[in-house]
Amino acid sequence: MRFRNLEKYQRGKSGNTMELGIPLPQTPDGRVYRYSPNENAHPRHFVLGSRVPEFALPEAMTPRMSHRPGIPETVCPYSGVVAADNDFTHPDDLAAAKKIVEHAAHADMQEAIHGMFEDLGRKLSGSKFIKVKTGGRSAPKPVPRFLRSDLLRELVCDECGRDYGVFAISLFCPDCGAPNIHLHFAREVALVRDQVKLADGLGEDQSELAYRLMGNAHEDVLTAFEATLKTVYLYKVAMRPPESPEVKAVGNAFQNIGRGRQRFAEFGFDPYATLSAEALAVLTLNIQKRHVIGHNLGVADAAFAEHAADARLGETVPLVGDDILQFAEIGQMVVNGIDAWLANGSPPPVGNATTNPIVAPRAREPAAVKIGELGPLAIKIGLWIARESTHGYSDFIPEEELLAAFPEASVDEVAFAVAELSTDDFINTTSFIAKRLPRMTSNPSLYITFDPYALKTDPAVDVVTLVDMVLAKKETAQVEELHKETGWPLRRFNPAFAYLISQIDERRVLKGGTNEYPARGFYLVDQDRVELHRFGSRLRR
Structure with missing residues (x-):
């Protein structure tokens, strides 16, 4: 008995067992579905095409490749897991193959049964008692067809020329394993450029629509930038040994340069290290601008005004196409550096350049600090003490260093300012007959008051964290244990701790x-x- 329909898919035979090979359904552009065997590589689904014809595949692996292209293995673009091609078969394709085999087997069985009765009819054609009459062969059912769709993000690896498509963002080429996040972000930059061009082409009567398009383009840059950094960070977290400690939820950490740096510092990497001071300033300003556009309808607030000298509170923040494109280009520089980090230092085959020269935004002059009734010199001295302190409590203030720090002030003026600080309980002083200035040591209240201006850390905020830690303990709080638990530098910890113990009966300190x-x-x-x-409740209000 022959299986003519099944034999169309035969790839081999072992004894009486037929080995079949069912071609995978293809998308309109000729790609096939793939599905990562790594259950944690969300969304797992991607599509894989052929190598583009004009690409010359290098004879040897390039430094950026982690896997030899063209062999029957696939790299998960979302997680980097490598497995045999068959392990990446999509569940929908397995179901489709079963349907095709079922259809072919059904057709073969139908033909076989019809043929059996035809043979029987011929053999009994001379019989007077039995007549076998077969009808015409029924029309075969059409071979099942399966619709496959291409994905929105289509890429061509610039290391091996393989064409593939993924959902939104991925990390690696599925053929050669080279990091490809720079290609993802480059595509985002191209889309932003089209948005800016579209907005620039609108007339004055559509200025509101143009501003909205510009705002969307600007926001898209940061969204793509944040998503890229977050994806890479979470990949690195997933690659740690199983016994590694849990990390805090990422949240919006990568919408802030400082917090983003802290996250990547866990792996000894600074994603912004390649940027110049000017580029970093432009990036910082645009990140802040995005918050104004996205959450404040484009109206400048106090936080944004600190970064932009030309910003006016309550007025609409202007959006210029060239500025948005430069924001995107600086983001591309950062992403290129991260891409190189994933490739063990081998940079992607693209250049780091911007269309226009990068000029740091002019910063607004900081407003004069006002603290109680202290005079300007007393405030300057308080800020200087806070900045110079290494411990953040009861620091001795050398007279010579104090006078040297303020050469424009006379000794009498410094003495008056010191007396002001002492009167308001920011420092302790002990006077001597032979000296113009007293012996000076700092009080905790100085750091609690001046640190927010001098160091941009606030003991009144930090102490709430300490309160929560202490309330979770039973009876005794040991300072070294508490300090270690916070992970803060000593200079930051001590003012908050001093603030904390000021709330405890001194007999128990x-x-x-x-x-x-x-x-x-x-x-x-x-x-x-x-x-x-x-x-703690009062401070949280």
Whole structure:
């Protein structure tokens, strides 16, 4: 018995077992569905095409490749997992293959049964008692067809020339394993360029629509930039050993340069290291501008005004096409650097350049700090003490260094400013007959008040974190343990800790025995817990 329909798919035979090969359904552009065997490589689905004809595949692997192209293995573009091609077969294609085999087998069985009765009819054609009459052969059912769709993001690897498509963003070429995130972002830049061109082409009577298009283009740059950094960071997190500690939820960390740097510092990498100071300033301004456009209808707020000298509170932030494109080009520089990091330092075959020279935005002059009734010189001295401090509590202030730091002020003026700081309990002073200036040491209140201006850290905010940590403990809080738990530098920890122990009955504070901290720790009773809870609640308001 022959299986003519099944034999169309025969690729081999082992004994009586027929080995079949069912061609995969293709998308309109000739790609096939693939599905990552890594269950955590969301969304797992991608499409794979052929190598573009004009691409000359190098004879040896390039430094950026992690996998030899053209062999029967595939690299998951989302996670980098390598497995045999068959392991990437899409579940829909498995179901389709079963349908095709079922159709062919059904057709073969139908023909076989019809043929059996035809043979029987011929053999019994001379019989007077039995007549076998077969009807005409029924029309065969059409071979099943399966619709396959291309994905929105189509790429061609610039290392091996393989054509493929993914959902939104991926990390690697599925053929050679080379990092391809620079191609993703380059596509985003091209789309933004088209948006800007479209907005620039609108007339004055459509200025509101043009502004909206510009705003969308600007926001798209940061969205793509944030998504790229987040995707790479989470990939690196997933590649850590199984016993590695959990990381905090990413949230919107990559909408902020400082917090984004901290995340990548976990892996010893700074994504912004390749940027000049001017480029970093432009990037910072545009990230802040995006928040204004996305969350404040384009109206400048105080936070944005700090970064842009020409911004006016309450007025609409202007959007210029060239500025948006430069924002995108600087983002491309960062992404190219990350791409090279993924390739062990081998940069992608693209250049880092911007259409126009990068000029740092003119910063707004900081507003004069006003603290109580302190005079300008007293405030300057307070800021200087805060910046110079290494411990953040009870620092001795050398007279010679103080005078050298303010050469434009007379000794009498400095003495008056010191007296102001002492009067308001920012420093302790002890006067001597033979000296014009007293002996000076700082008080915790100086750092609590001046640190937000001098160091951009706020002990009144940090102390709330300490309160939460302390309330989770039973009876005794040890300072070294608490410090280690925060992960903060000593200079940041001490002012917040001093603020904290000021809320504890001094009889339960363990003073002395340490030169690094205001106290060794403290005991807690229920009354202290109540006071700390209310203290933290007040600061959170």
